[in-house]
Amino acid sequence: MNAYHKLTKEDVEYLKSITAPERVYFEEEIEYDYHHDEMPDFGTFPPEVVVLALSTEEVSAVMKYAWENNIPVTPRGAGTGLAGGCVPLYGGILLSLEKMNKILEWNLDNMTVVVEPGVLVMELANAAIEQGVFYPPEPGEKTASIGGNVMTNAGGMKAVGYGVTRSYVVDMEAVMPDGSVMQFGSNVVKNTSGYDVKDLIIGSEGTLCIATKLRMRVITQPKYSNTLLVPYGSLEECLGTVPKFIRSDLNPAAIEYMPHSLIEEAAKYLNKIMPHRTANSYLILMFDGQTEEDVERRCDEAAKICLESGAEDVFLCNTDERKDAVWTVRGSALEALKASSPDMDECDIVVPRNRIVDFSHFADQLMEKYGIRISIQGHAGDGNMHIQLMKDDMDKELFLKRGPLLMNELYEKAKELDGQVSGEHGIGHARVEALENHMGDRMITLYRAIKNAFDEKNILNPGKIIRLK
Secondary structure (H helix, E strand, O other), X not given: OXXXXXXXHHHHHHHHHHOOHHHEEEHHHOOHHHHOOOOHHHOOOOOOEEEEOOOHHHHHHHHHHHXXXXXXXXXXXXXXXXXXXXXXXXXXXXXXXXXXXXXXXXXXXXXXXXXXXXXXXXXXXHHHHHOOEEOOOEOOOOOOEHHHHHHHOOXXXXXXXXXXXXXXXXXXXXXXXXXXXXXXXXXXXOOOOOOOHHHXXXXXXXXXXXXXXXXXXXXXXXXXXXXXXXXXXXXXXXXXXXXXXXXXXXXXXXXXXXXXHHHHHHHHHHXXXXXXXXXXXXXXXXXXXXXXXXXXXXXXXXXXXHHXXXXXXXXXXXXXXXXXXXXXXXXXXXXXXXXXXXXXXXXXXXXXXXXXXXXXXXXXXXXXHHOOEEEEEEEOOOOEEEEEEEOOOOOHHXXXXXXXXXXXXXXXXHHHOOOEOOOOOOOOOOOHHHXXXXXXXXXXXXXXXXXXXXXXXXXXXXXXXXXXX
């Protein structure tokens, strides 16, 4: 492992001189929130100094100094990650981009918008609506930053209908580990000029470079949207319906799955009245489009498919109040689970859509084997499942012993079913071992070569995706 330079007061003074004294925090000045992301159960790691950058030039100057002095740097957006991707494992500089939060330019002739990485997802989505256009990527955490979404290639509930974040990145300005500034991608529709490095950077979790400007694609805003809440008596009937939608021309914007236990827990947590909450399993479907007639037609046809596939009923949510109740309950699933247990572990394994039932039944077997409550819900339309292991009243030491064993069996089953370790949360440091086991030595060697090509000193977000040697 690199013998990183430990920061001194002289280093801190220099960082203040190239940024601003009021945006550099040292030792006891550093807030605890900067020690962890949204999953502090994966560990808390204090940085030696926090720098809040305001511009590409400042990011470049900080990285140049870090490169010359062998100082580890951890880039951070809103800190809402769930895999420990933005925590400073090796101390050093935590470089926050949260104040780089401006929407810089709209170009509706080309249907693009240029943003700084600290712009929040909900801010961009709302600004797009004001411009009469639509930014579709919608992760569960609306206060996540665009930069963080790009660096984890976030998906969300509408990925089945609109694609993941990668589909909306046109080009980016980025600072390399040595402080140089580069442009990746191009503001053209077609481009076969060399390797597509931009798409390699998307999802790299800040280990290759730091994006400081992002040109994002927007699309035509749908004028109408309806939601269907569909109860089923069994998991097989519920998830067995999903391939029928994928094969159809109905193009649902979202296909979500929730078990009865979680829909009940989330509804109680929010004190929301749901149209139905006593069935074994639920699909939540969203249809949107440009005409009311088209949306209603697709909802009618979807309802027929559901009922023919064993649904107990189909509830049309076509008022703002009903739609809000359903999607708020779906979006609050993680918070409801956190409130129900003193500790938890989580992952977001993805498997082929037609193997979700097999995986879920396997998880049920592990729940009995290890005595740990497991909650599974997620994006049935793309096979991405959010899985939580709940400690409940189990002894802490026993949970910490059994939890990783259970999680390893889940990852092994995902590999057997041709799945992957993560669908959207990323690897961070919490899932590095799982990724190594899943990918094998040859692929990890290739990952190391890519990392080395960008960052031979291994100073940028070290310990994420791949381990230091």
